[in-house]
Amino acid sequence: MFTNLSFGRSAVAVRRLSPPRVPGGATVGRRLSLIAATAVSAAALVLGASAPATAAPDPGATHIVESGDTLSEIAQWHGVALGTVFALNGLGPSSVIHPGDVIRLTSDTAEVSAPPADAPSAARTHTVRSGDTLGRIAAQYGVSLDSVFELNGLSRSSIIYPGDIIRLTPGEPAGSGGQEEPARTGYSITLGPNATSRVVLTYDDCPRSLEAFSDVVSWAGSNDIGLVIAPTGDCIGGFQARHGVDLPALARANGQYVINHSVSHRDLTTLSCADAAAELGAPGVVTNFGRPPYGALNSAAHCGYAQVGMSPWLWSVDTKDWTGKTQADVVASVVGQAQPGGTVLMHLQWNGFSPSAIGQMREGLAARGLELCRAYPGTSPVHLPSSLPC
Structure with missing residues (x-):
């Protein structure tokens, strides 16, 4: 049970009794909500916690954010060091808070227990x-x-x-013996519908040419490699107009997995729920999984995905190939960072999208005991299975 420690006063009333705000107490950043209903957690920047300035609040105490609150003021009101508030909530100087967010003021010892010892390997x-x-x-x-x-x-x-x-x-x-892991329970937004230990290579946006695209998907299919292709609707329409070729159909015919990447690559977090849903429809890929542009998600974006019956699929490794990395650099990034069951982000127009690059990734990962996702046996379906046959 969370406790609102405003002590019966409004945030404004408390603020009048408090020192002036510290500039930058809560600035532009990604929203963090600790309320279970949001089902979203932001990545954390851990700062060293210091001792409270005054007597510590009761164990498990929290503060429910009200309009106008800042992290520095919350820390001052409750006699807790700002660094402690950052560390307990996984926040930092650039984090932003919103009314209704729950800010932890003390650690919950019942939740933080020592993990069991595992074998070193x-x-x-x-x-x-x-x-x-x-x-x-x-x-x-x-x-x-x-x-x-x-x-x-x-x-x-x-x-x-x-x-x-x-x-x-x-x-x-533990206990995997290097074999594929059993199917996990629940959907992972970073791992998508891959419940195995095989690595999934994914490619967003738009290819440089029809020849380059055709070469990769046909080579991957013939080598039993299943790539995830995420073209935008504008890209699909452009190739259809210039070449009379449907890129998703061509990829599926070679056993590749095709997911949505919006119509025009707009940031879904800047749109309403209805507009986000429209951006996820035709002429973009109409299917059941989608890659959010820029990996950006908020409540409106999630609402849009829910309206079109689509699950967002992010990534666990970002190669940053779009910064102009060479093929060797992209390959090294994949081989060095990929973990069992991981999803790797690359782009159709950059240097990781070629038979030679993918072949080198496969060899490098094999040396680490990892394998790539397998191609779908035959033409892959428009709506992908909830567990890919990787």
Whole structure:
């Protein structure tokens, strides 16, 4: 049970009795809500917590954000160091809070318990629950946040969701023996409908040419590699007009998996629910999984996906190939960062999209004991199965 510690006063009344706001107390950033109904957790920036300035609040105390609140004021009102508030909630100086958000003021010792000891060679994992942040997870298991980022191909701008599996140590998951992992329970927005330990290579946006696209999807199909292709609707329409070729149909004919990437690559978080749903429709790919442009999601975007019956699918490794990396750089990024069951983000027009690049990725991952997702046996369906036959 959360407790609102405004002590019967409105935020404005309390603010009148408080010191002036500290500039930058809550600035532009990604929203974090710890209310279970949102089912969303933002990635965390862990800062060193310091001792409270005054007597600590009761164990498990929280503050429900009201209009006009800032993190610095909340810390001052409750006699808690600002660094402690950051660490407990996985926030940082650039984080933004909203009315209704629940801010933790003390650690919940019942939730943070020492994990069982694993064999040194076994990989420890954590299944994300509502309210988790990467900072809290790292602190709970006594590992560094940077190592969590590296092991999972994440960054400070990444988002985690309930059901996601966070790797905490290197190595194979306990008991896996290097074999495919059993199907997980629940949908992971970063791993998508791949419930195996095979790595999925995904490609967004639009290819440079029809020849380049055809070469890759036919080569991948003939080598039993299943790529996830996410073209925009504008791209599909352009190739249809110039060449009379349907890119999604061509990819599916070669056993490749095709998902939505919107019509025109608009940031869905800037749209209403209805406009987001329209952006996810035709002439974009009409299917049951979609890649949000820029990986940007909020309540309106989730509402749009729900309206069209589509599940968003993000990624666990971002190669940043769009920065102009060479083929060798992209291959090294994939081989070095991919983890069992991971989803790798690349783009159709950059240097990771070629038979030679994908072949080198396959060889490099094989040397680490990892395999790529397999092609669909025959023509892949428009609506993908809830568990890909990787």
